[in-house]
Amino acid sequence: MPYRPLPARSNVPYARSQSISRGRARTGLIVAVAAIALAAGGGYWLYQKKNAAGTSTAAAGAPTAGGAAGARSGPRGAQGGSQAQPVSAGVVDQRDMRVLVNAIGTMSARATAVVRAKVSGELIKLHFKEGDDVKAGQLLAEIDPRSFQATLDQVQGTYQRDQALLKNAQLDLQRYKELQAQDSIANQQVDTQAALVRQYEGTVASDKAQVDAAKLQLSYTRVTAPISGRLGLRQADLGNVVNASDANGLVTITQIKPIDAVFSLPEAHVSTLSRRIADKQDLPVELWDRDQKQMLAKGKLNALDNTIDTTTGTVKAKAAFDNADAKLFANQFVNVKLQVNLLENVVTVPVTAVQNNYVYLVKDDNTVTQRKITVGVTDGDRVSVRGDLQPGDRVVTDGIDRLREGAQVSIIASDKVNQVDQAVQNAAGAPRMPRNLPPEVRAKVANMTPEERKAFFQKMREERNAAGGGASGPEGAASAPRERASGASGPRGGGAGGASHEAPAAAPASAASR
Known part of the structure; x- marks a missing residue:
């Protein structure tokens, strides 16, 4: 096949496209310059408008001859001396x-006793309630007494037998002495009978001691309070076998009426306090709670320790309080205020x-x-x-x-x-609710707890979604106009959206013209 050269392409279409491109670039440049000029002019106009508004506001706030405008000149009017x-x-x-010394103290019970069983046995009765106030000697519990009663009966029988033997030996000794006076019996027999009487007397005395010991052991089956005070928590239940060696015992009693407070004072006050205590002067003491907002009790200083702690430079002190209302507890933390002097007038x-x-x-x-x-x-x-x-x-x-x-x-x-201040706090803590709620629903929501309010709004959202979203529910009415407005404005918003929708339709025509 013979070679045929390709015909030369005409440069007319290429030149035409280059001309169109340069025309478009020139048009874009002109549009950009115009937009920049419009933006600069708008900014300058807005700046002038703000300056004019500030000038008019300053003129309106200037003090007049009556001075009424000076009182309304804003928060900086005080610098001009016109605002109170x-x-x-x-x-x-x-x-x-009062000259007070503050200290940190701990309440200490006047006396503490652990109630323990003195004999071993089964706990069959409890006669107290935890936390009750009891008197010294009050019955608290009972231990099974049967074995101790049997022991008492046994030693009492032995005691009675020995008493009878002693009585018989004493009668024989009396008869022997009468016969001895008549020289009808040997002196050795009288002496032997007298020794037998003394032996029986010793046996009877021993039996009596055993009876007393058995009675004492039997009395220990009734557990009583050794001191007056307040009972703690029970440490043994009915049916338990208790022993004298139990560490926790049955219950603990603390004497808190009166009660003492133990605290430390700086050594600089030792000489003054010692002198006033020796002179029998009252040193008032106040007890306050942990936040020092409520006074718990009033009392007086009783004693100082006999040594000063060299590591802290303080001395321990003890103050007494009646505690008639039983508000103070043992080992309770308190703030102490000790009055060491009084400045008058x-x-x-x-x-x-x-x-x-x-x-x-x-x-x-x-x-x-x-x-x-x-x-x-x-x-x-x-x-x-x-x-x-x-x-x-x-x-x-x-x-x-x-x-x-x-x-x-x-x-x-x-x-x-x-x-x-209280009104501001109440307003800050008030629940935030949608604005379009009816008054009766708003009042109902205001009385709900946070959990109930959350569930209420969740239910309303579910009902709105089930109804098709949009305008139903407390928030739908507000959101629907925004959705409709956004849909009408197109992807870029505003009036430019309409032109943007027509651009794809015009594109094929321009292509065809090219």
């Missing part, structure tokens, strides 16, 4: 202040009013000024101070961090502050 800061205030007074302020040895004094014109003070002892929510303060003065107790010298303040009651 809300604060709480307390009163300076004059009172007696000293100036005091609330503890919350002191900040870095300064207080803010409220003047008659409701302005504040700083006063330097020297802080003394603290007793409860009051602290003794020395400085330029007089009884009856008012000092700021809440809101100190927002004040400066000469600031204008408005006094609000502390109970109102507590009410506001």
